[in-house]
Amino acid sequence: MSFAKASVRDAEVEGRRVLVRVDFNVPLANGEVTDDSRIRGTLPTLQLLRDRGAKLILVTHLGRPDGPDPELSVAPAAARLGTLLGVDVRMAPAVVGPEVEALAEELAPGDVVMLENSRFEPGETSNDPELAHSLARLADVYVNDAFGAAHRAHATTEGIAHLLPAYAGLLLEREVEELEAVRDDPAQPLRLVLGGAKVKDKIGVIRRFLDVADRIMIGGAMAFSFFKRQGIAVGKSLVDEASVDAAGEILERADETPCELMLPVDIVLGRGFSAQTERRELDGTEVPDGWMGLDIGKRTGAVYADAISSAGTMFWNGPMGAFELPPFAAGTRAVAEAVADAPGTTVVGGGDSVAALDEFGLADRIDWISTGGGASLELLEGRELPGVAALLDSEAVSSKQ
Ligand code: ADP
Ligand code: MG
Numbered sequence: 001m002s003f004a005k006a007s008v009r010d011a012e013v014e015g016r017r018v019l020v021r022v023d024f025n026v027p028l029a030n031g032e033v034t035d036d037s038r039i040r041g042t043l044p045t046l047q048l049l050r051d052r053g054a055k056l057i058l059v060t061h062l063g064r065p066d067g068p069d070p071e072l073s074v075a076p077a078a079a080r081l082g083t084l085l086g087v088d089v090r091m092a093p094a095v096v097g098p099e100v101e102a103l104a105e106e107l108a109p110g111d112v113v114m115l116e117n118s119r120f121e122p123g124e125t126s127n128d129p130e131l132a133h134s135l136a137r138l139a140d141v142y143v144n145d146a147f148g149a150a151h152r153a154h155a156t157t158e159g160i161a162h163l164l165p166a167y168a169g170l171l172l173e174r175e176v177e178e179l180e181a182v183r184d185d186p187a188q189p190l191r192l193v194l195g196g197a198k199v200k201d202k203i204g205v206i207r208r209f210l211d212v213a214d215r216i217m218i219g220g221a222m223a224f225s226f227f228k229r230q231g232i233a234v235g236k237s238l239v240d241e242a243s244v245d246a247a248g249e250i251l252e253r254a255d256e257t258p259c260e261l262m263l264p265v266d267i268v269l270g271r272g273f274s275a276q277t278e279r280r281e282l283d284g285t286e287v288p289d290g291w292m293g294l295d296i297g298k299r300t301g302a303v304y305a306d307a308i309s310s311a312g313t314m315f316w317n318g319p320m321g322a323f324e325l326p327p328f329a330a331g332t333r334a335v336a337e338a339v340a341d342a343p344g345t346t347v348v349g350g351g352d353s354v355a356a357l358d359e360f361g362l363a364d365r366i367d368w369i370s371t372g373g374g375a376s377l378e379l380l381e382g383r384e385l386p387g388v389a390a391l392l393d394s395e396a397v398s399s400k401q
Contacts, residue, residue: 003168003173003177003180003394004393004394005168005173005176005391005392005393005394006166006167006168006391006393006394006396006397007167007168007170007173007394008045008048008049008143008145008167008168008170008173009048009170010167010394010397011141011143012141013049013052013053013054013141014052014053014054014109015053015054015055016054016055016139016140016141017054017055017057017104017107017138017139017140017141018049018054018055018056018057018140018141018142018143019057019058019059019135019136019138019139019141019142019143019160019164020042020045020046020049020058020142020143020144020145020169021059021060021142021143021145021146021149021156021157021160021387022038022039022046022059022060022145022146023038023041023042023145023146023147023148023149023371023372024038024039024042024058024060024074024077024081025038025060025061025062025063025149026038026039026062026077026080028062028076031076032076033076033077033079033080035358036080037354037371038148038371039077039080039081039084040084041171041371042145042169042171043084044171045143045169045170045171046058046081046085046112047085048170049143050085050087050110050112053109053110054109054110054141055104055108055109055110055111056107056110056111056112056113057104057107057113057115057138057139058078058081058089058112058113058114058115059095059114059118059135059156060077060114060117060118060146060156061117061118061119061124061154061156062074062077062117062119063117063119064119065117065119065120066122067120067122068116068120069117069120072117072119073116073117074091074114074115074116075091075114077114078090078114081112081114082112085112087110087111087112088112089112089113089114090103090113090114091113091114091116092113092114092115092116093116094115094116094120095115095117095118095121095124095135096115096121096131096134096135096137096138097134100115100138101137101138104138104139118154118155118156121155123155124154124155124156125152125154126155127154127155127158127159128155129159131155131159132155132162132163133163135155135156135160135163136160136163136164139164140164140165141164141165141167142160142161142163142164142165142166142167143166143167143168143169144157144161144166144168144169144387144388144391145168145169145171146169146172146387147171147175147176147372147375147376148371148372148373148374148375149372149375149387150172150372150385150386150387150388151372151374151375151378151379151383151385151386152386152387153386153387157386157387157390158386158387158390161387161390161391162390165392166390166392167391167392171371172387172388174368175370175371175372175375176379176388178367178368178370179347179349179376179379179380180379181345182313182315182345183379183380183382186212186312186313187312187313187344187345188214188312188313189213189214189215189310189311189312189313190212190213190214190311190312190313191213191214191216191217191307191308191311191313191314192205192206192209192213192314192315192316192317193216193217193219193304193308193314193315193316193317193318193320193335193339194206194216194217194218194219194316194317194318195218195221195223195317195318195319195320195321196220196221196222196318196350196352196353197220197221197222197238197240197318198318199222199225199240199242199243200240200242200243201374201377202222202317202318202377203243203246203247203250204377204378204381204383205317205377205380205381206218206250206261207246207249207250207253207381208380208381208382209259209380210250210253210254210259211257211259212259213259214258214259214260214311215260215261215307215311216259216261216262217262217304217307217308218261218262218263218264219264219296219300219304219318219319219320219321219331219335220318220319220320220321221237221238221239221240221293222240222318223264223267223285223293223296224237224238224239224293225239225240225243225244225246225247226247226250226251226263227263227285228244228247229244229247229248229251230251232285232286233286233288233289234287234293235269235287235288235289235291235292235293236272236287236290236291236292237287237292237293238273238292262303262304262307263285264285264296264300265297265299265300265303266281266282266283266285266296266297266298266299266300267282267284267285267287267293267294267295267296267297267300268280268281268282268294268295268296268297268327268328268330268331269281269282269287269288269291269292269293269294270291270292270294270322270327270328271290271291271292272292273292273294273322273325275325275326275327277327279327281298282297283297283299293321294321294322294325294327295320295321295322295323295328295329295331295332296320296321296331297331298330298334301320301330301331301334301335302334304320304334304335305334305338306338308335308338308342309338309341309342309343310344311342311344312344312345313344313345313346313347314339314342314344314345314347315347315348315349315380316335316336316339316348316349316353317348317349317373317376317377318350318352319332319352319353319356320332320334320335323352323356329356332356333356333360336356336360336362337360337362339362339366340357340362340365341365345367346366346367346368347367347368347369347370348366348368348369348370349370349372349376349377350370350373350376350377351373354369354370
């Protein structure tokens with residue numbers, strides 16, 4: 001299967017100003033970028049454009065500011081990019097406006113300027129056409145390499161794509177290809193491990209894959225939505241109440257499909273969400289009063305690891321427990337190690353799952369690590385991503401040439 005959208009490789013960019021939507025929504029501490037993997041992820045696209053003599057104007061969102069907020073300036077990300085690229089990345093004083101236009105006019109081929117945080121403009125999230133037009137005035141060509149923001153119809157991801165010739169960046173292209181392969185053409189058997197706390201975002205993926213996957217393994221806080229529905233005591237465990245009914249529907253559907261929906265058979269308990277809390281291993285899943293389930297147990301970890309080791313395709317999203325707390329990290333580690341060792345195709349998404357892989361030093365043993373948590377889930381679920389849909393179709397480019 002080939003990607004249906006036009007690639008940055010097909011764009012004519014020499015001497016032209018290219019507005020690149022990147023996903024530099026990176027963690028900051030004391031004005032420094034603490035994890036630059038998203039910045040590194042777009043280097044191939046930026047390098048290709050510079051090699052071809054483009055003038056680069058980059059834009060990203062960072063956090064969720066309500067208007068201009070110096071704490072959420074993208075200047076630290078621009079500085080880090082400059083170091084990685086070995087060029088001086090200039091910071092624009094705003095997202096759009098006359099001063100920014102003047103800066104864009106002055107660019108020479110290979111130059112890089114970074115616009116301020118797109119969410120300093122209220123028109124970003126409302127996909128305001130006026131903001132999109134102001135952005136379009138800055139450039140001749142648009143490239144979207146921000147897969148992590150492609151599930152949002154915002155001015156910098158969607159609106160602008162209708163106003164300039166719009167191409168997919170190399171990272172976005174690869175993300176869509178890798179995830180579409182899991183969705184549409186996986187090596188069998190296809191197995192999923194799903195966990196974490198954001199249950200609502202992941203229910204749609206379970207629903208879709210019940211018909212096509214061979215096994216779906218559930219862990220993390222997500223398991224307690226299922227247990228609650230089954231009438232199993234959950235004690236003080238974190239339960240996403242809004243997903244309990246959906247869990248019930250899924251349990252019923254699972255009975256009618258060949259897919260085996262697997263739930264933990266043992267769990268690790270704590271008195272509270274803390275590394276210092278009293279800890280107890282429970283052979284079973286009925287949580288006593290005053291306790292909360294904070295990890296899957298050893299037996300569950302072994303059963304899941306075994307299923308992972310014989311998968312043709314393995315998709316993992318969501319930790320198996322509160323892995324940030326060392327006494328409750330073993331289940332997530334067992335799954336992470338099994339995925340790293342698995343001979344099949346392995347794909348992992350989700351900010352916390354990827355953080356766990358990094359922490360365990362296993363990231364380089366995974367076939368594809370998605371930079372887009374929500375976007376990867378929506379794509380797998382079969383939803384159209386507005387930021388991808390708005391890009392130029394590849395036939396449109398080939399017919400032009
Ligand atoms: P991802 O970012 O990989 O998609 P989520 O954001 O959905 O994952 O969930 C990650 C969070 O879930 C982590 O902070 C982890 O502590 C929490 N979590 C996982 N299992 C439990 C649990 N049993 N109880 C409380 N929190 C949990
Ligand atoms: Mg998360």
